[in-house]
Amino acid sequence: MKNLRLKSARAAMDLSQQELANKVGVSRQTISAIEKGDYNPTINLCIAICHTVNKTLNDLFWEEPIE
Amino acid sequence: MEYNLGFLAGGILAAIIGVIFIYILRKYTRTDNATKCKYDERQQLVHGIGFKYGFFTFIFYNIAAATLISLRKKQYIDHAALMLIGIFISTFVYAAFCIWKEGYFSLNENPKRVVVTFAAIALLNFGIGWLSYLRGLMFENGMLTSHCVNFLCGILIILLFPVMAAKHISKQKEEEE
Numbered sequence: 362m363k364n365l366r367l368k369s370a371r372a373a374m375d376l377s378q379q380e381l382a383n384k385v386g387v388s389r390q391t392i393s394a395i396e397k398g399d400y401n402p403t404i405n406l407c408i409a410i411c412h413t414v415n416k417t418l419n420d421l422f423w424e425e426p427i428e
Numbered sequence: 429m430e431y432n433l434g435f436l437a438g439g440i441l442a443a444i445i446g447v448i449f450i451y452i453l454r455k456y457t458r459t460d461n462a463t464k465c466k467y468d469e470r471q472q473l474v475h476g477i478g479f480k481y482g483f484f485t486f487i488f489y490n491i492a493a494a495t496l497i498s499l500r501k502k503q504y505i506d507h508a509a510l511m512l513i514g515i516f517i518s519t520f521v522y523a524a525f526c527i528w529k530e531g532y533f534s535l536n537e538n539p540k541r542v543v544v545t546f547a548a549i550a551l552l553n554f555g556i557g558w559l560s561y562l563r564g565l566m567f568e569n570g571m572l573t574s575h576c577v578n579f580l581c582g583i584l585i586i587l588l589f590p591v592m593a594a595k596h597i598s599k600q601k602e603e604e605e
Contacts, residue, residue, distance in 0.1 A: 387468035390530040400470050 362398045366421050370414040371396075385409040457541045465534035474531030482522030489514040508574035516580045523584075524591045530599075543592065546585050553582035 371381050378392045385406065394400035402410070407422050454463065467475070493510050497503065505513070526532040533539045557579030560566045565575040
């Protein structure tokens with residue numbers, strides 16, 4: 362599932378994928394894979410991303426269970 | 429005694445040249461002065477999966493090679509060369525998978541410079557392989573010998589270029605979308 366919330370939070374901070382990747386210490390392709398839903402990041406990377414874009418884990422990564 | 433000393437001196441000299449060569453290569457390909465390649469967590473995961481595919485390729489190759497050896501009376505490849513071919517095929521599977529999944533180039537490497545270095549290493553290996561061929565070491569009694577190692581290394585690197593090119597094109601298409 363695509364992570365559009367991360368994409369919009371990044372855009373709101375006016376950060377490119379490469380800039381966000383540099384700030385959290387990963388490759389641009391990893392950020393791209395997270396946004397496309399191709400890769401589930403570890404909790405450490407989730408926290409680093411949240412700190413960078415000033416969001417909480419709930420804001421970016423929590424998904425309500427589908428009933 | 430003199431032969432042993434000469435052999436030892438040659439070995440030490442080769443090791444020193446090797447260390448200098450690796451140092452220069454690292455300086456050339458890295459974007460920082462770090463001695464180690466830095467990979468992020470997704471890239472490390474890709475390496476693990478790639479290694480698994482490479483490992484199983486090697487297992488299946490060995491089973492196939494052993495079966496063929498037992499079935500054929502005349503052998504065209506000696507055992508060392510047969511083993512080397514298996515190592516190169518499985519290394520290719522590992523490297524190609526990592527390149528395709530964008531886990532091959534580390535965070536502190538300049539991919540263009542790595543490709544240039546690869547091309548230089550491939551040429552060097554083809555050169556040494558050609559010398560082995562001219563000296564008649566590559567084939568003995570109609571059998572491919574372990575002296576084909578340089579030639580195989582050159583082929584392995586050359587085969588990685590189309591994978592890199594295909595990945596580059598698919599990435600560009602993806603960015604355009």
